Amino acid sequence: MKGTDAMKTAFLMGAAALAxxxxxxxxxxxxxxxxxxxxxxxxxxxxxxxxYLANYDAYEKYLKTLAAQSDRIKLIDIGKSAEGRTxxxxxxxxxxxxxKLERYRTIAQQxxxxxxxxxxxxxxxxxxxxxxxxxxxxLHATETVTTQSQIHVLYRMLSGQDAExxxxxxxxxxxxxxxxxxxxxxxxxxxxxxxxxKDREFRTxxxxxxxxxxxxxxRDSFMSQMPETTALNRVFFxxxxxxxxxxxxxxxxxxxxxxxxxxxxxxxxxYSPIVMNELQEVGAAMHSRLVSEDxxxxxxxxxxxxxxxxxxxxxxxxxxHNSIGLLTEIIGGPTPEKIPLIPDQQLARNDExxxxxxxxxxxxxxxxxxxxxxRAVMDYAARNRERLLMNIWRMGKASIDKGNRDSWTITPxxxxxxxxxxNGKTAxxxxxxxxxxxxxxxxxxxxxxxxxxxxxxxxxILPPAAQRDLPTTVAFLNALLKNGVDVERATAAFTAGxxxxxxxxxxxxxxxxxxxxxxxxxxxxxxxxxxxYPGGPPKAPYDITGxxxxxxxxxxxxxxxxxxxxxxxxxTAEQIAPPAGRIVGSGNAGWLIGHEANNGFTLTNxxxxxxxxxxxxxxxxxxxxxxxxxxxxxxPASPAARTVIEQSAPLGVDAYAxxxxxxxxxxxxxxxxVGLVDRYGGVMPAGWTRWLLxxxxxxxxxxxxxxxxxxxxxxxxxVLLFADxxxxxxxxxxxxxGYRFDLPKPEAIPAEYRGWLGEVTEAKTLxxxxxxxxxxxxxxxxxxxxxxATWLTPALQPALVTKKFDGxxxxxxxxxxxxxxxxxxxxVDPRQPLAYGMTPKVDMFFDEAQPFVMxxxxxxxxxxxxxxxxxxxxxxxxxxxxxxxxVADADIGRGKLFAMGPEVTQRAQPYATFKLLFNGILYGPAxxxxx
Numbered sequence: 028m029k030g031t032d033a034m035k036t037a038f039l040m041g042a043a044a045l046a047x048x049x050x051x052x053x054x055x056x057x058x059x060x061x062x063x064x065x066x067x068x069x070x071x072x073x074x075x076x077x078x079y080l081a082n083y084d085a086y087e088k089y090l091k092t093l094a095a096q097s098d099r100i101k102l103i104d105i106g107k108s109a110e111g112r113t114x115x116x117x118x119x120x121x122x123x124x125x126x127k128l129e130r131y132r133t134i135a136q137q138x139x140x141x142x143x144x145x146x147x148x149x150x151x152x153x154x155x156x157x158x159x160x161x162x163x164x165x166l167h168a169t170e171t172v173t174t175q176s177q178i179h180v181l182y183r184m185l186s187g188q189d190a191e192x193x194x195x196x197x198x199x200x201x202x203x204x205x206x207x208x209x210x211x212x213x214x215x216x217x218x219x220x221x222x223x224x225k226d227r228e229f230r231t232x233x234x235x236x237x238x239x240x241x242x243x244x245x246r247d248s249f250m251s252q253m254p255e256t257t258a259l260n261r262v263f264f265x266x267x268x269x270x271x272x273x274x275x276x277x278x279x280x281x282x283x284x285x286x287x288x289x290x291x292x293x294x295x296x297x298y299s300p301i302v303m304n305e306l307q308e309v310g311a312a313m314h315s316r317l318v319s320e321d322x323x324x325x326x327x328x329x330x331x332x333x334x335x336x337x338x339x340x341x342x343x344x345x346x347x348h349n350s351i352g353l354l355t356e357i358i359g360g361p362t363p364e365k366i367p368l369i370p371d372q373q374l375a376r377n378d379e380x381x382x383x384x385x386x387x388x389x390x391x392x393x394x395x396x397x398x399x400x401x402r403a404v405m406d407y408a409a410r411n412r413e414r415l416l417m418n419i420w421r422m423g424k425a426s427i428d429k430g431n432r433d434s435w436t437i438t439p440x441x442x443x444x445x446x447x448x449x450n451g452k453t454a455x456x457x458x459x460x461x462x463x464x465x466x467x468x469x470x471x472x473x474x475x476x477x478x479x480x481x482x483x484x485x486x487x488i489l490p491p492a493a494q495r496d497l498p499t500t501v502a503f504l505n506a507l508l509k510n511g512v513d514v515e516r517a518t519a520a521f522t523a524g525x526x527x528x529x530x531x532x533x534x535x536x537x538x539x540x541x542x543x544x545x546x547x548x549x550x551x552x553x554x555x556x557x558x559x560y561p562g563g564p565p566k567a568p569y570d571i572t573g574x575x576x577x578x579x580x581x582x583x584x585x586x587x588x589x590x591x592x593x594x595x596x597x598x599t600a601e602q603i604a605p606p607a608g609r610i611v612g613s614g615n616a617g618w619l620i621g622h623e624a625n626n627g628f629t630l631t632n633x634x635x636x637x638x639x640x641x642x643x644x645x646x647x648x649x650x651x652x653x654x655x656x657x658x659x660x661x662x663p664a665s666p667a668a669r670t671v672i673e674q675s676a677p678l679g680v681d682a683y684a685x686x687x688x689x690x691x692x693x694x695x696x697x698x699x700x701v702g703l704v705d706r707y708g709g710v711m712p713a714g715w716t717r718w719l720l721x722x723x724x725x726x727x728x729x730x731x732x733x734x735x736x737x738x739x740x741x742x743x744x745x746v747l748l749f750a751d752x753x754x755x756x757x758x759x760x761x762x763x764x765g766y767r768f769d770l771p772k773p774e775a776i777p778a779e780y781r782g783w784l785g786e787v788t789e790a791k792t793l794x795x796x797x798x799x800x801x802x803x804x805x806x807x808x809x810x811x812x813x814x815x816a817t818w819l820t821p822a823l824q825p826a827l828v829t830k831k832f833d834g835x836x837x838x839x840x841x842x843x844x845x846x847x848x849x850x851x852x853x854x855v856d857p858r859q860p861l862a863y864g865m866t867p868k869v870d871m872f873f874d875e876a877q878p879f880v881m882x883x884x885x886x887x888x889x890x891x892x893x894x895x896x897x898x899x900x901x902x903x904x905x906x907x908x909x910x911x912x913x914v915a916d917a918d919i920g921r922g923k924l925f926a927m928g929p930e931v932t933q934r935a936q937p938y939a940t941f942k943l944l945f946n947g948i949l950y951g952p953a954x955x956x957x958x
Contacts, residue, residue: 063096063186064089066178074175075391078224080361081175082215083112083208089178090115097185098122099196105204106258109238112208114258119184119203121196124157131157131200132267138416139268139349141423141540149424153416158199158408159269161262162401166245166341168210168236169229170277171218172359175390176397177203183398191406198409202267206255206341207244210236218361220777227362231771233780235709239718243711243934245274246337248344249548249576251509252718252935259341264348264511264541265601270415271309271351273404274342275397279358282369284324284383285396286331286356287313293555294335296438298346298543299422303335305351305415309407313355314380316403322396324366324383331356336554337570338547339934347544348511349422355400359393423540430538431590434483436546437476438553445475486536487549487577488585490528491606495866496581498605498626498679499938503580504533505602507548513539514598521593524585534595548576549584551850554901564842565903571848571874573900574936578850578870581939605679610672611651614686615664618672619650622658622864625723625938626678628945631660632724633675635698639668642693643863643953650683658863658946661689694860694953701727701948702744704735704753707770707783712750712810715935716944725948732785735792740799745952747799748944751810751930754787761825761836763875764811793818801920803958805951807944809927810876816926819919822882823926826911838877844907848874849900851929853889853913860950861888861916861925864942870898871913871940872933878911879928888925889914889943914943921958923951 067073069089074081081089094102094117101118108114124131134156138149162180164173181203184192195201205211213236218229235241240253247256263272279285288310294303310327317325333354338344345352358364368385375382408415435441449467494500504514515534520527537545554572558565577584605626610618620627622643634641642661647654662668662682672682703720705713713729720727730747740747756762773781786792797819800806808816816823827844828836838844853871855862871889881887891908914931917924925947931940 063182064092066182074178075394076361077363077389078227078361080171080215080218081178082219083205083212086174086178086205086211087113087115087208090117090181093117093181093185098125099185100181101125101128105262106254108208109254110209112212114208114255115205116262117181117203118200119181119196120157120200121193124197124200128200131159134416135159135268135270138420139423139540141420141427144420144424149417149420153413153420156412156416158271158412158415159202159267160199160271160273160405160408161202161204161267161269162273162275162404163204163206163341164275165208165211166206166274167242167276168207168214169232171214171229171361172277172357172390172393172397173275174205174211176275176394176401177205179394180398180401191402195405195409198412199405201405202262202269204259204262206259207237209238231708231776233707233709233776233783235711235714239714240934241709241711241714243715245341246339246570246934248340249338249510249544249574250506250934250936257509260344260509260511261601263345263350268419269350270419271353271404271408272342272345273353273355273401274340275355275357277357277359277393279324279356280326280330282367282372282383283326283330283379284322284358284366285317285326285400286333286354287317287325287327287400288353289327290333290335290354291328292334293557295338295346295547296436296553297546297550299349299425301418301422302346302349302351305418306353309351309353309404312407313400313403316399317396318381320399322399323381325381326379328378330378332567332569334569336568336572337574338544339570339574344510344544347547348541349419349426349543353404357393357396359388359390361390363387363389426540426542427538429483430485430536430542433479435477435481436483439555440553441476441481445471448475482588483546484537484549484586484588485590486523486534486538486587487545488523488528488587489533489535489582491531491533492529493583495583496624496938498624499580500582501603501605501679502938503576503582504598506576507535507545508598508601508603510541510544512541512545515595516598517593518596519594521591523591523593524587524589526585534593549586551575551578551899556901556903564840565845565847568847568901571900573849573898575850575870575899576936578899579872579937579939581866581869604677607676608678608680608682609676610682610684612684614684616685616687617661617663618668618682619644619648619655619685619689620660620662620680620682621655622660623656624680625941625945626680627660627864628723628725629678630672630675630680631696631949632726633671634662634668635696636724636726637667637671639665639671641696643696643860644689644691644693645860646691648689650685656864657858658860661693663688694950695956696949696953697745697956699726699745699948699952700743701725701746701748702730702740703727704747704749704787705729705731706753706786707731707780710750710752712752712930712932716748716750716932719932719935719941723945725945731783732787732792733782735787735795736785738795738798740795741802741804744799744804745955746805746807746948747796748948749787749806749808749812749815751812754808754812754814756811756814759837760814761817761828761838762811762814762877763838787815789818797919800922800924803921803955805923805925805947805955806919807925807927807947809932809944810930813877813926813928816924819924820917822885823879823915823917823924825877826880827877827907839904839907841903844904846873846875846900846902846905848872849902850898851891851902851905851908852896852898854892855889856887859886859888859916861914861943861946863946865939869939870937871929871931872937873929874933876929878908878913879915879926881912881915884918886916887912887914888916921955923954925951
């Protein structure tokens with residue numbers, strides 16, 4: 028074994044691999060071979076055993092041991108997790124391939140980016156290169172099969188001497204990654220804390236298994252906010268460019284063992300059809316492998332709800348980068364379970380060719396299935412190495428070609444336009460088909476589907492001077508860069524689409540390999556109307572349907588339909604910084620700072636922390652040839668203020684030095700004490716909000732229901748923030764959503780967590796929160812937490828409801844109103860302090876939310892108007908939003924209630940609506956201080 032110092036390095040290569048030859052698919056879980064320690068020898072208990080989970084410490088130690096003793100593996104450090112653990116990737120291949128690893132990585136990059144390569148050059152590189160496959164584990168930490176399985180898969184690949192293993196090693200480079208070290212450590216330690224194996228469980232872990240976002244760590248891919256996501260995206264789209272990205276999950280469909288692709292419709296219209304066909308090929312190979320080994324119970328398509336629409340997941344972001352994204356969902360865990368008998372699952376069909384009967388199931392059973400699935404993927408890559416490499420080049424080249432010519436993306440709205448133009452008329456003299464709808468006039472293909480006005484853009488131009496919030500635009504560009512998108516900066520003025528743009532403008536051209544991702548971030552999603560049956564209720568999508576990032580972040584861009592050129596330089600950094608903030612002018616009375624930039628809240632919090640007075644100016648203010656919108660910050664001159672402003676220049680916020688104090692009254696801000704409400708086990712929207720508050724440096728504490736119920740809240744807090752899901756909702760009530768699970772008994776968990784137990788209730792919590800508000804406190808409710816808002820005041824009620832026989836109300840049925848995660852345009856009154864810095868129209872994320880109707884005395888801040896406010900996604904009954912209120916400001920005694928129906932901070936993506944929350948945190952206490 029190598030020395031300790033070598034084992035601690037971020038790049039490790041083993042010396043030798045001694046192994047016994049075993050037939051493919053027939054090895055036991057832990058064959059004993061030579062000097063390479065098996066999992067049974069290396070761990071306290073063999074991973075895969077009943078009632079045992081290996082944690083990340085043990086996993087990491089084993090990786091280093093393998094890397095020190097095998098010449099088939101190199102370990103690389105790809106970054107730190109949210110809690111500071113090293114994220115290791117084990118690169119497994121033949122010793123000969125590992126010796127030329129950088130060459131093969133460069134080939135993968137050249138083929139994936141496809142820039143400047145002829146077909147002959149690509150063919151030569153594909154012939155020389157090796158297929159790159161990513162196989163991960165542990166993204167969702169309570170899905171415990173994947174990590175315990177990966178331990179065995181690594182050992183088998185390093186020790187196997189059979190022909191299939193050798194072919195895989197020779198033809199591929201496999202990257203075995205672990206996506207969530209912190210979660211594995213938490214879940215495994217929690218499970219193993221009880222001495223009695225029968226008492227072991229992880230259903231009751233006390234907090235989210237990713238520090239901030241838990242399960243939503245698989246919804247962060249296109250935004251790349253979490254450090255783990257950024258590390259994975261760097262590997263996928265900036266360093267290694269795998270042709271296959273295999274993301275492993277659980278649990279499988281009831282009465283089955285595992286879901287394996289292909290997926291159900293719809294797929295997103297932006298990516299290449301090649302990747303979808305390859306996906307089906309790999310899925311077929313995986314199913315075939317299981318069936319050939321008599322491993323029953325795999326299902327596809329209709330067996331589960333998974334589609335390929337949303338860009339936010341590890342396996343789905345792959346499609347927008349021309350990589351095959353795989354998802355499996357398998358049953359099992361350390362505690363044995365039973366496969367139930369579900370009669371309908373016993374009938375063989377295309378989507379489940381070999382059903383499984385009821386039986387006892389153990390973790391080792393799942394590990395054997397997972398081995399077969401991993402092996403099938405690796406074998407497919409080995410047998411199709413050259414074709415995979417050529418096809419990723421073909422997809423990239425096709426994207427570049429499309430971006431350099433007129434092209435059209437056919438979406439449901441474009442198809443509807445053809446039908447409308449046909450006006451029910453069939454093609455003149457057209458053939459009558461026995462099946463299917465009748466044809467229409469073929470000339471409509473050119474005039475409607477290929478309407479010049481409906482062309483895809485050649486590129487997007489983002490002039491810095493046009494941005495209301497340049498630091499947020501930079502954050503948008505960084506999200507693209509972290510996803511491998513080519514972003515350029517103009518080094519000289521240029522003309523595009525008949526418009527002159529200055530040097531320094533950012534350019535994102537669609538003539539690049541990752542064109543599908545570019546279009547998905549700039550263009551609205553057009554999700555089809557997906558019904559359970561013709562004329563039936565809508566079928567729930569997998570996750571959300573509309574998320575156009577440029578809309579969510581309020582980015583100003585020009586969509587250019589014709590080709591253009593200019594003096595452009597490629598941005599090579601993974602992230603860029605906004606231009607440093609300046610002090611403009613020489614006045615000595617103080618500084619005016621615009622309210623448009625979200626980073627202004629960070630500056631505000633730094634000033635308040637330093638004891639510097641900060642005020643909001645209610646009206647517009649003219650300064651240095653520009654007009655600052657209502658809400659500009661006024662900071663009186665002082666040495667402390669100047670120090671903070673100068674040191675905060677990296678925030679990219681300008682400060683205007685004024686010769687005189689602004690006329691009129693101002694809102695005087697005060698340092699705030701924020702209580703962020705959460706519950707035992709953690710609520711993901713609260714976790715996202717926690718992360719946001721940290722990024723913008725708001726002081727806060729996490730508050731649990733028992734603390735709320737104890738009362739005397741005004742002595743501790745100025746603001747109580749209830750994120751979506753923190754207030755239980757009644758089943759069949761007015762507010763959809765909410766997070767529910769059975770809380771553990773206090774005696775079943777360690778004493779340190781018992782204070783986190785409890786629920787927000789109308790009987791106990793409401794009186795304490797009402798006293799807090801009436802005494803001058805601010806209550807902010809978001810999403811389903813608005814159940815609390817309607818408890819607090821009858822003047823604010825849910826708008827889209829029907830009355831039941833008992834007089835209570837329920838949300839409208841989905842057949843009448845259904846918006847499953849889309850962007851809806853809202854009107855905003857930016858003269859109101861809660862909306863300072865915003866524009867009169869904003870794209871607001873709306874996910875089965877409930878807007879309001881108000882009684883007199885409640886101030887509307889944002890509302891919906893018109894019959895078609897949908898901007899991106901899917902909406903059934905969107906016209907019913909007309910006239911309803913999205914965000915309201917209500918007085919509760921001396922305090923404030925700010926009720927926000929939609930999730931204004933959803934997954935830390937809609938930067939354009941963050942201000943509603945941030946303003947509320949500061950404005951409410953300012954009002955209370957003046958009363």
